[in-house]
Amino acid sequence: SQQGEEDPQALSIQEGENATMNCSYKTSINNLQWYRQNSGRGLVHLILIRSNEREKHSGRLRVTLDTSKKSSSLLITASRAADTASYFCATDARAGTALIFGKGTTLSVSS
Amino acid sequence: SQTIHQWPATLVQPVGSPLSLECTVEGTSNPNLYWYRQAAGRGLQLLFYSIGIDQISSEVPQNLSASRPQDRQFILSSKKLLLSDSGFYLCAWSGVRGGEAFFGQGTRLTVV
Numbered sequence: 001s002q003q004g005e006e007d008p009q010a011l012s013i014q015e016g017e018n019a020t021m022n023c024s025y026k027t028s029i030n031n032l033q034w035y036r037q038n039s040g041r042g043l044v045h046l047i048l049i050r051s052n053e054r055e056k057h058s059g060r061l062r063v064t065l066d067t068s069k070k071s072s073s074l075l076i077t078a079s080r081a082a083d084t085a086s087y088f089c090a091t092d093a094r095a096g097t098a099l100i101f102g103k104g105t106t107l108s109v110s111s
Numbered sequence: 112s113q114t115i116h117q118w119p120a121t122l123v124q125p126v127g128s129p130l131s132l133e134c135t136v137e138g139t140s141n142p143n144l145y146w147y148r149q150a151a152g153r154g155l156q157l158l159f160y161s162i163g164i165d166q167i168s169s170e171v172p173q174n175l176s177a178s179r180p181q182d183r184q185f186i187l188s189s190k191k192l193l194l195s196d197s198g199f200y201l202c203a204w205s206g207v208r209g210g211e212a213f214f215g216q217g218t219r220l221t222v223v
């Protein structure tokens with residue numbers, strides 16, 4: 001089954017720096033989404049980008065999608081300590097099919 | 112507004128005991144429902160996916176089962192737990208056409 005694979009697995013940065021996480025997937029997709037998970041909690045949706053979109057912004061988040069390379073990136077600008085969490089990409093093959101998650105990137109932002 | 116309830120939050124069960132985790136959704140109808148499992152420090156493994164009552168697909172072979180007795184209720188069960196069933200179980204729902212998924216707070220299951 002298709003699956004997003006994020007890299008790096010772990011990322012440590014200082015407050016104020018930008019954080020970039022990448023996601024690669026194997027087969028064609030309908031949408032690609034990014035989620036955040038604080039330790040021991042459920043996931044929270046951050047942003048969705050459709051397969052016919054190339055870039056999307058939401059606050060300090062910027063997501064790009066390159067369907068020819070089957071990859072996406074999530075950029076968090078001006079990181080804060082509160083951004084410390086795990087970030088996952090997720091894809092679905094067609095509308096209404098199961099959402100498949102990658103293994104995630106653990107981001108640590110130190111003040 | 113839509114909400115999702117998942118319980119219990121934590122559970123410690125002996126090997127060989129049964130399991131029942133419940134998830135309910137409020138404020139929406141005919142949701143797509145998911146059960147995921149997350150091992151410590153790992154990604155989410157899709158266990159079950161349901162697009163309607165009596166329409167449940169199993170993604171991996173295991174000793175777990177899922178049922179959907181009502182439109183907005185999703186239950187994860189096991190007749191006999193294994194040590195390897197320990198993990199963090201997450202229920203989620205999305206709309207009929209997919210899109211954004213909304214997650215419960217998870218159940219931390221420890222099989223001893």
